[in-house]
Amino acid sequence: MTSPKHTNDTNRRSQDTDVWKELLSCTWKTPLGIIGVSLTTISVTLIIIGLICHLTGLISDHYFFIFTFLFLPLMMLFGLALIPLACYFRRKKWFKDSLININHLQINLADKQHRKGIVLFLILSVINLTIITLVLYEGYRFTDSSYFCGVVCHEVMDPEYSAHQRSPHAKVPCVSCHIGTGSNWYVQANLSGIRQVKAIISGDFNRPITAPVEHLRPARETCESCHWPDKFHGKKIKEFVRFTNDNQTNPQIQEVALHIGGRNPVTDEFEGIHWHVSRNITVEYQALNKKRTRIGKVRVTKSGGTTEEYSTSNETPDEGVTPEWRTMDCIDCHNRPTHIYDQLEQIINFGLFSKKITPGITGIREDSITLLKTEFTSRNEATERIIPNLLELITKRHGKDFVDENKKEIVRSGTFLLEAYLNNVWPKMKVSWGTYRQHLGHLYADEGYGCFRCHDEEHKTKSGKLIKQDCDMCHDEPE
Template sequence: MADEGSFRKEWLRPFFFYGNNWISLLGGAITTASAMVLVGFWIVSIFGHGGSSNPYLGIIFELILPGVFVAGLVTILIGILTRRSYLVATDQVPSFFPEISIHDPIFRHGLDFVVIATLINFVIVGTACYRGVAYMDTVSFCGTTCHVMLPENTAYHISSHAGVACTQCHVAPGTAGYIHAKVNGTKQLLEVVFHNYPAPIMAANKLPAASTTCLGCHDPASSIGDKLRISSAYADDEANSPTSSLTMLHVGGKDSFGRLSGIHGAHMGKIEYISTDSSNQTISWVGKTESDGSLTEFTSGDPKAAATGQRRTMDCIDCHNTVGHAFTTPEDALNKDMALGSPAVTLPFVHKEGLALLKENYGSPELAQAKITAKLITFYRSQYPAVWNSQQSQVNAAAKTLVKIYNSNIFPDMKVGWGTHPNNIGHTNSPGCFRCHDGSHNAGNAKTITNDCSACHNLLVSGELHPKLLSDLGLQ
């Protein structure tokens, strides 16, 4: 009891006496309010996460709020030292410090100040945190706050998933996914602050399993059957001669009788693979677990050599890897926009000239816009003055389209160029399907992963001018 009395007399009384100033009282209110918000957040995290799953929550709750808490403590100390220095300098330090009592009007007024200021700060800090969390759940925050995300944000807005929030694909549900997202978000913040982020940013092997994200909206087991794909291309001649190709894709799935068919059906079940590169473009080993539980192993190269590397379970993203961020090739992008009307096919050699301009290196979006526009206008002014005079608006529109294509796919600062992000659907512009279906992945029992094209699609028309089949289908 003597020790307790000594502690109250020698430490608590001076602390409360010197701390009874507006600076320390404000610091106490700040510390208390931030502590209340932090404790509330921890309780929600432990007993049931029902709020935001944004990966950048760690910025607020692991960095900012603890910083505010410490700042409040420092403010208390500054107030105490300031008042003590003043009282010592003016010889106003009392011979004994007053008793800590609620009946002391000075102490009571200080306590009232702390309570009121704490409530006000709690509302302010809590509201600010809520608004901050709500903002961090938006695509705008994920895509524009950090300049390093410019390529992904640009591609996202022209992808088929442009209406899906970033967190729905990049954050797995549940406590484990939530904690991982917070830690990862804080790590990414530090990488940006210290300029230690990767360029380009590659998402392979970093996304949650499709079973926790994609399958919330999609059902790969549903029977889709066949889909007709029509693509247009333009030649590099003066007339930009258009051709069409028709492909019947056997998407398949599982029918009402449980029968598997097509592309989706062939890849259901447990399939594992080992890749020798970080972007999963070179696959050296494939393992398929059969219906009886046995494992069939396919290797590329020496079948006796043991496969080394991390085994990964194949899921949607291994093929649909650019579904949320649509990067393309200059040929595909130009053909698609020409089919939509700009650049206009009436402009001589616009396909050839457009491709040449898209494949040049400009160094920045601003230079790309200036040089693409100037060079295309110069070409038509010098080579086709009559076309320039009669179709000036079409030339300007073509230049804008080429600039849009270039600046949607090329980001020099992040080292993103044509082909940096390969598309694993198909096998025209990158290995894609041929990563496994190349005829060289063999099993010990003489089985080979098929490279029979008809197993996945039939090419009905290839590069024909005005194909009759399109007319027969009423599509031309």
């Protein structure tokens, strides 16, 4: 015989369990619950299928990747979150309608059923969270990769991606310069990333993408995580090779010994070209146009806070531009550290110098220039036309027999020109020869690029001190 108290207890316990069961099973029946359960189940199934396809290499499409590793896990999380929400609403409704006694809906650890339920819940949660974390981590790593930046927005970023792939920074991921470490920048970049994705979908972006990038992370933070201006010193010799149309075989070679400077280990003073970014010195300037190719006032602040301000005679900004002070950093000279495009004549000179373009074929330099300047409507058209066009041009010059005899050499030269074209021209993005220029040096000073934006002997302080243009300040006097 059981005591009345005992019966009471058993009753109460089974009643508790029943209410719980009722609540949980009812959850499936509410619309919210159904959505939650279906979303979770479908997402998990698809993720598992996707994971298998990905791991076995069956599908490597990047849209598929984004779908599996970013979209589905988010859907799964969303679905999971709906389930307790559905429970909660149901419970609230029951209370309101006084259908149950609140005591029936408490977790009772002494109850075996409850303990089982909790353990099951914990196990399932751990499994779910592990899957989600793994999958989201893969997704996160993927969005962080150069491949994602360059290839997913294929058409738009193709010029930057391929230039980056051939540069000294090919192994440096896009995010190291464009985002940098720190969650703050990551969030900012992703916010602007979302704007960019929107722009790409709607086709509402500039062609070519405008440079300079206005909100690039301060270069001193990104570049200096790898390069240390204190360590630059001495000179760097650069060689410049030039041919002319009349002289394709004997180049004029100019060696320039650049005073890259940095900290002088003897005097501990900063000097030379990297003086602008040395400790204790701040150089600021006001750009008069968006491209920063016209510079108005320049201000130098030295240690101790003494400042000097240089002005120039024409400081009227372009329409719509309000001059603002910008602190000079690496990007003001190294604006193309990784998206480096060739200059048309320079790449042809390189071809002749390396004999990838056969210098022995008279007139080939001129024909190469004509060919690369041709405005093809697409990269495909260029791929089809460049070699045949070169054969035609050389035929015009030297006749059919000559071309037949030297066909191999001409095709080889054409192949080099085609590669040069594909590395530099994207008609759809309106990126062509000279679209993006460097600020290092002064070859394009006429167009406002390079050091002579400030070093023009026109920028003066009130006391008449100039930003000088003496050749031997920046490099040994060229011979």
